[in-house]
Amino acid sequence: MKIFCLAEFKVEFEKLMAKKSYNSIEKDIIDYFFGKSVQELSSGTRLNNSSETPYIKKRISGRGGFRFYFLLIIKDESLYLMFVHPKTGSLGIENITDESKAYLYKKILECIKNRNLYTLDLDLEKNNIFFKKL
Amino acid sequence: MDCPSFKSEISETLSSVRRLSFEEKKSSIFNEERVNALLDSILEFKKSFREKTQRINNINEKIEKLTWFDNVDDENLILINDLISSIKDLHSTQIRIYVTLNYIRSKGVAKKEISDFKNTIDELKDSYQDLESVFFFLPKLPDFKETTKQLSLI
Numbered sequence: 001m002k003i004f005c006l007a008e009f010k011v012e013f014e015k016l017m018a019k020k021s022y023n024s025i026e027k028d029i030i031d032y033f034f035g036k037s038v039q040e041l042s043s044g045t046r047l048n049n050s051s052e053t054p055y056i057k058k059r060i061s062g063r064g065g066f067r068f069y070f071l072l073i074i075k076d077e078s079l080y081l082m083f084v085h086p087k088t089g090s091l092g093i094e095n096i097t098d099e100s101k102a103y104l105y106k107k108i109l110e111c112i113k114n115r116n117l118y119t120l121d122l123d124l125e126k127n128n129i130f131f132k133k134l
Numbered sequence: 135m136d137c138p139s140f141k142s143e144i145s146e147t148l149s150s151v152r153r154l155s156f157e158e159k160k161s162s163i164f165n166e167e168r169v170n171a172l173l174d175s176i177l178e179f180k181k182s183f184r185e186k187t188q189r190i191n192n193i194n195e196k197i198e199k200l201t202w203f204d205n206v207d208d209e210n211l212i213l214i215n216d217l218i219s220s221i222k223d224l225h226s227t228q229i230r231i232y233v234t235l236n237y238i239r240s241k242g243v244a245k246k247e248i249s250d251f252k253n254t255i256d257e258l259k260d261s262y263q264d265l266e267s268v269f270f271f272l273p274k275l276p277d278f279k280e281t282t283k284q285l286s287l288i
Contacts, residue, residue, distance in 0.1 A: 053285040
């Protein structure tokens, strides 16, 4: 599975990593998204009624109670992380609006077309995520 | 002090010690029973909240799975609309229960169970809001369906 992300996701990730109470996010991403099959990642709330390119909201329990928004392109075995927010704490929000969900959806289409994305890879010990601009 | 009065003093002290010792033994057994009863109630309370949390978690999982069905027709949309109303109702009942736990929570009893319960009822709210988004609101937003179409062509 190739993993990409929007600039919006990277910004949120870095903001959360800077706060001690949310820095479990890196491990949460590694544990949940890396080394998984399409089937294993096809769970959560599907927002777009598409079986080929499901747009998914996934709640990951744990310290931050993070909500991830991502797109799967099944035939390419590619995953695009679009946005993340914690549920609780100082940066916690209950939910994002439907307009924001729709904005992110259009944005990912545009960024896939223009290759305006980052790739996510792990270091040798598989403890850290590295972002690289495409 | 002469000998007879010393003897009577000892007897009196002995009698006080015996009386207190007996009473304490009796009451310590009684206290132990009360403490055990209290601990049993706390364990029972924790168990019931763990079970309740698990049941709501199962419901949340079922709700998520509904979003993976394709081509939902109007008849099913009516059912989903009813389901959303029922989940809202269940959510407000659970919030009322959570509020009644304020005193227990402030005393630090069953902290983890109550916190897990609250997280789960928050997720229940998330679940019905997501159902509304998926089946009623997002499809109506401009370009949302068109984006799905364009993504399938990539």
